[in-house]
Amino acid sequence: MTAQSETQAITSPRHVQDLMTLLRGRRSVRHYQERPVARALVEQLVEAARWSPSPHGRQPWRFVVLSSLKNKMVLAERMGETWQRNLAMDGQDAAIVNIRMEKSRKRILQAPVIIIPCLYMEDMDHYPDEQRQADERIMAIQSIGAAIQNMLLMAYDLGLDGGWMCAPLFCPEVVCDALKLDTRLSPQALITIGYAAADPKRRERLPLDSLVLYLDEDFA
Ligand SMILES: Cc1cc2nc3c(=O)[nH]c(=O)nc-3n(C[C@H](O)[C@H](O)[C@H](O)COP(=O)(O)O)c2cc1C
Numbered sequence: 001m002t003a004q005s006e007t008q009a010i011t012s013p014r015h016v017q018d019l020m021t022l023l024r025g026r027r028s029v030r031h032y033q034e035r036p037v038a039r040a041l042v043e044q045l046v047e048a049a050r051w052s053p054s055p056h057g058r059q060p061w062r063f064v065v066l067s068s069l070k071n072k073m074v075l076a077e078r079m080g081e082t083w084q085r086n087l088a089m090d091g092q093d094a095a096i097v098n099i100r101m102e103k104s105r106k107r108i109l110q111a112p113v114i115i116i117p118c119l120y121m122e123d124m125d126h127y128p129d130e131q132r133q134a135d136e137r138i139m140a141i142q143s144i145g146a147a148i149q150n151m152l153l154m155a156y157d158l159g160l161d162g163g164w165m166c167a168p169l170f171c172p173e174v175v176c177d178a179l180k181l182d183t184r185l186s187p188q189a190l191i192t193i194g195y196a197a198a199d200p201k202r203r204e205r206l207p208l209d210s211l212v213l214y215l216d217e218d219f220a
Pocket residue numbers: 026027028029030164165166167202203
């Protein structure tokens with residue numbers, strides 16, 4: 001999809017009254033206006049994340065927020081090196097690799113705010129066996145997904161939009177090193193936040209009846 005096929009975005013606070021309208025309205029945005037985002041709004045996003053469900057209520061997440069061109073450049077550069085190596089390993093054509101790299105770099109540099117949700121396992125349970133330890137980690141990661149969704153919904157309600165990029169997941173140590181983060185943090189995603197440049201085309205959803213298996217019919 002190109003920016004030309006998108007329509008002019010509405011970026012005033014939406015304050016959606018009806019939850020289903022909010023859930024259906026949230027969308028992934030990949031092009032933003034240059035307009036900066038107020039810190040108070042970013043705080044509301046993190047506040048929304050804070051109220052997400054988490055395993056044992058331990059809140060195994062921390063959120064790194066950055067907005068300077070300097071930090072965005074360092075991040076894009078360092079993550080780009082890893083991605084370039086991975087794409088080359090996949091045998092991707094060098095010209096296509098360059099186009100994809102440039103697109104991703106622009107997405108990071110042009111986003112007014114970037115939030116990096118990180119896994120923080122210190123307060124979680126620790127098990128002697130590998131299997132339960134791995135399961136504990138999965139639970140924590142699942143809850144980060146819930147926290148991210150809370151942030152994205154809050155962003156949409158405030159007239160902002162967000163975009164989810166998975167890149168940090170493939171190089172958490174590189175992200176920590178690039179941004180000089182505590183190495184107990186494991187970056188899981190990169191969420192771009194800003195005012196949409198245009199309304200993106202939405203992805204279709206699978207029909208409801210293809211997603212659900214009702215084993216019983218004992219309902220009111
Ligand atoms: C775990 C996860 C990883 C994602 N990674 C990316 C990504 O790296 N780049 C991207 O453009 N979108 C990414 N997305 C966004 C999806 O492409 C998007 O949510 C999906 O196409 C549905 O569109 P919608 O969010 O507008 O409803 C990711 C979403 C999730 C949940």
